[in-house]
Amino acid sequence: MKQELRKAVMAVIVNEEGKVLIGSSPRDGGYKFPQGGLEQGEHFLDGIIRELKEELGVTITTRDIDQSYNETVGYVYPDEEKYIFKRQELNIVKIIYNPSIKLIPQDDEFDELIWIFPSELPKYNTDFRAKAYEKALKICGLL
Structure with missing residues (x-):
């Protein structure tokens, strides 16, 4: 039985040209922003720092965070076995990219x-x- 809601966080990483980072996901297909589920009791700012380390091998601090938002966005997962949740709700964190950091x-x-x-x-x-x-x-004020 699927769980109802996954609380998560996503990073909108913006470079000096005003471009945002997205990635092709072999796991889910298509493109997405760096994002991930929050652990039990985890604040979303701590979650995005952890997720960026896990997904992109980058260490950021709160100084790299330009803005965080209390307003959330969400979506319903397709009814496929690979998704264990029905829907996801994401906090958004806008991050200014430091070009000296390698994203891997x-x-x-x-x-x-x-x-x-x-x-x-x-x-x-x-x-x-x-x-x-x-x-x-x-x-994020980007559109």
Whole structure:
């Protein structure tokens, strides 16, 4: 039986050109922002620091965080066996990218990372996450 809700956090990482980082996900198909589920009792800022280390091998501190938002975005997972939750709710954290940091995918979360202008996101298959991602970019003031 599927669990109802997964609390999670996503990073909107912005570089000096105003582009955002997305990655191709071999696990889920399509493109997505760096994101992940929160552990029991974990604050979403601690969660994004942990997730970026786990997924991209990068260590950030709260100084790298430009803005965090109390408003959340969410989506319903497709009714497939690989998803153990029915839906996901994400806090958004906007991070200013430090070009001296190397982003290196650490597991099967991403097989390709790309920088795109926020307005280009609809050109990429974000599947069931599309509306939530568009809303997140608007919350961040990027659309």
